[in-house]
Amino acid sequence: MSEHERKEPIAFDEIELKSDTPIQRMEKPPIKRGQPKPARSFLTILLFLLFCIGGAAAWYFFDQHRQLELRYNSLLEEQDSTRLNLNTTAGTLEEAHASINALTKDLDASKKENEELSKKNKTLNNSLQAKNKENKTLRQEVDRGKASLSKANESNKNLTARKAELEKSYAQLEQSSNSKISSLETSIEQKDNQYRTDAEAWSATRNSLQQNLQKMTAEKERIQRQFEDESSASLEIIKAQSALKQNNTKLESEVRKLSAELKTARTKINALENVQNGDLVPYSEEVTPGEVRYREPLPDGEKIPRKIGQVAIQVLVNEVGSVEKAFILPGQLLEANLARALTQSIYKWKFTPPSYRKIRVKTWQTVLVTAE
Numbered sequence: 001m002s003e004h005e006r007k008e009p010i011a012f013d014e015i016e017l018k019s020d021t022p023i024q025r026m027e028k029p030p031i032k033r034g035q036p037k038p039a040r041s042f043l044t045i046l047l048f049l050l051f052c053i054g055g056a057a058a059w060y061f062f063d064q065h066r067q068l069e070l071r072y073n074s075l076l077e078e079q080d081s082t083r084l085n086l087n088t089t090a091g092t093l094e095e096a097h098a099s100i101n102a103l104t105k106d107l108d109a110s111k112k113e114n115e116e117l118s119k120k121n122k123t124l125n126n127s128l129q130a131k132n133k134e135n136k137t138l139r140q141e142v143d144r145g146k147a148s149l150s151k152a153n154e155s156n157k158n159l160t161a162r163k164a165e166l167e168k169s170y171a172q173l174e175q176s177s178n179s180k181i182s183s184l185e186t187s188i189e190q191k192d193n194q195y196r197t198d199a200e201a202w203s204a205t206r207n208s209l210q211q212n213l214q215k216m217t218a219e220k221e222r223i224q225r226q227f228e229d230e231s232s233a234s235l236e237i238i239k240a241q242s243a244l245k246q247n248n249t250k251l252e253s254e255v256r257k258l259s260a261e262l263k264t265a266r267t268k269i270n271a272l273e274n275v276q277n278g279d280l281v282p283y284s285e286e287v288t289p290g291e292v293r294y295r296e297p298l299p300d301g302e303k304i305p306r307k308i309g310q311v312a313i314q315v316l317v318n319e320v321g322s323v324e325k326a327f328i329l330p331g332q333l334l335e336a337n338l339a340r341a342l343t344q345s346i347y348k349w350k351f352t353p354p355s356y357r358k359i360r361v362k363t364w365q366t367v368l369v370t371a372e
Helices: 040-211 220-273 336-346
Strands: 292-294 310-317 323-328 363-370
Touching: 040 220, 310 336, 323 336, 336 363
Parallel strands: none
Antiparallel strands: 310 323, 310 363
């Protein structure tokens, strides 16, 4: 209750008066027969006592009324303070309710964060499993690489031995060709000298025949036949000389071819010995080609006809397993849309990196795309 509110009047008639002092009522003594009646003074004293007792009781009642009024006022004040406290408590309760709502929201957010963290944990576990699988695959690839390295070492030894054999055969071929050329030159010189000798003898014979023409008319036919024989012999000599020159030219061309092949082999050997990471290496037995790890499907509506069966595509796989260049091998009858879709999808394929002696390299290889 506030101070401005009207106080209710006190109903004094409804107040029950109580006293802690017991009141002893004077009872009239029994009148005994034969005794005299009490005097009037006794009645007066009794009345005076009753008046004193009534005054004391009235004073007591008045004092109790005053104390009750004071208590009532204090109770009203306590009621006002209690109401104020209740209002304050109500505000505090509203604040507490608001804080409880905020804490509830924080709890929901924490639950959501916990769910997200659990999802992330599951994702991390899945990725860890995938990484373990990739690690296992890489270990298998390392084992295969070791096996291919041993094969490459063996093939390198064979190539070194083949190189030594080629150099040896080249040296022998060069020696034999030199000896053949020298022998051919010697025989040509001999034939040339013989031809010159024969020509001089023929000239001398001709001069003698001209001088003795008139004397040796009978031997004219014999000399003519001899002349024809010598002419055919000279022609045969000329033919043999041209054949020797042609053989010499063939030998020289073979020597040049062998020299070019040896130079090409040395270049390839040097190139293969100095291979670095990412170099383009021609496909050979020592090169481990990339295996297909991911195939990009063809777009909807594009399929390889069953009558074709499969399509051969030449791809350039780099050191990280991606396709740098691709083209469909000629001689395959494909529609333009299908060829374009195949080329676009092959660029998205993923391979294991090609390797040469444990070195990741680029290499061309053929991929067969079969009909579904």
